[in-house]
Amino acid sequence: MKTQQTVWAQGESSLLSLPVKGQEMAHVGQNFPLTLLGEAEWQSGMLWYHVQWSAPKNSGNGWITASAVSYNAPSTMLSHASIDVLSSDLAKYLRQNGDSVGVAVYDITRQRTYTYNGNVSFAMASSMKVPIMLAFFDKLESQGQEPDDDQMQLLTTMIENSDNDSASALFFDELGGASAITNYLQKIGITGLEPNDDAWGYSTVTPQTMVTLLTLLQQGKILTPYDRSIALNLMRNVETDQQVGVGDTVPQGALVALKDGWVVGPDSLWVMNSSGIITRGKEAYIIAVYTQGQNALEDGQGIVRHVCKAIADKLLS
Secondary structure, X not given: OOOOOEEEEOOOEEEEOOOOOOOEEEEEOOOOEEEEEEEEEEEOOEEEEXXXXXXXXXXXXXXXXXXXXXXXXOOOOOEEEEHHHHOHHXXXXXXHHHHHEEEEEEEOOOOEEEEEOOOOOEEOHHHHHHHHHHHHHHHHHHOOOOOOHHHHHHHHHHHHOOOXXXXXXXXXXXXXXXXXXXXXXXXXXXXOEEOOOOOHHHOEEOHHHHHHHHHHHHOOOOOOHHHHHHHHHXXXXXXXXXXXXXXXXXXXXXXXXXXXXXXXXXXXXXXEEXXXXXXXXXXXXXXXXXXXXXXXXXXXXXXXXXXXXXXXXXXXX
16 A cells, blocks of 8 residues: 555545544545555454545544545545534534534535535525526526516515515516426426425525535526626625625625525524625635524524634635
């Protein structure tokens, strides 16, 4: 075995402090790169490698079974890991909050995704206004049209001011309800978002799905360039009191396209979330943080701010 050689995780794997029975140090996923440190041991009939993982402003080492890694470079450089690879402190904080929070982050600069409860569904509240906007633009595009003045006013107030009446007008009157959202998501290959036909704010989504949807928008894989520029501009001009989390924790000079949401859920507890596309110089990432089951809105806001700030500190120099 060569030292300082790169191998890649073949799937979800734990990195342990010692072979077999060691403490779990971090969790890597498909295609995540690891550096062999030159030590190998046979334990319980399995070969274990001592490896190092690296993330922005963080690194560590642990043991992984040889069968869990590949020496062949993957065809895509997109890799996956849990939040603990990016920040052990943030991972500890999230574990203390259990199932009440979910996070997904796509580090565009380094093509890496980090998650915590990334595939758990949460109520969307006003973050549902993003897929409503995208589905509406797509409907107009299919008809060869651009939004007229009245429709543009609805889009602007829905996104920039988070006006619920505008969202309802677009969702129910212009689109015809949940089926239009479902059809649009199927068209663009998105799963993990379940629109609610009675109350769009109680639609559910996974953090990973929201990041995937925003990634398609950011990369220009959905909408025409003209409509995409309008959508991103609206999300970059959200009013100040609607920028809790992604918007008020990034360092000065960062450009943010975002949408937050909060609502009292059917359980009479608060839901709060913040999602966005952040760019600063040559660095960029997409993040979605969702919370649920909070006794007060301020509790959810505190969690979202803590997570967004920790991620910004790691991914932006």
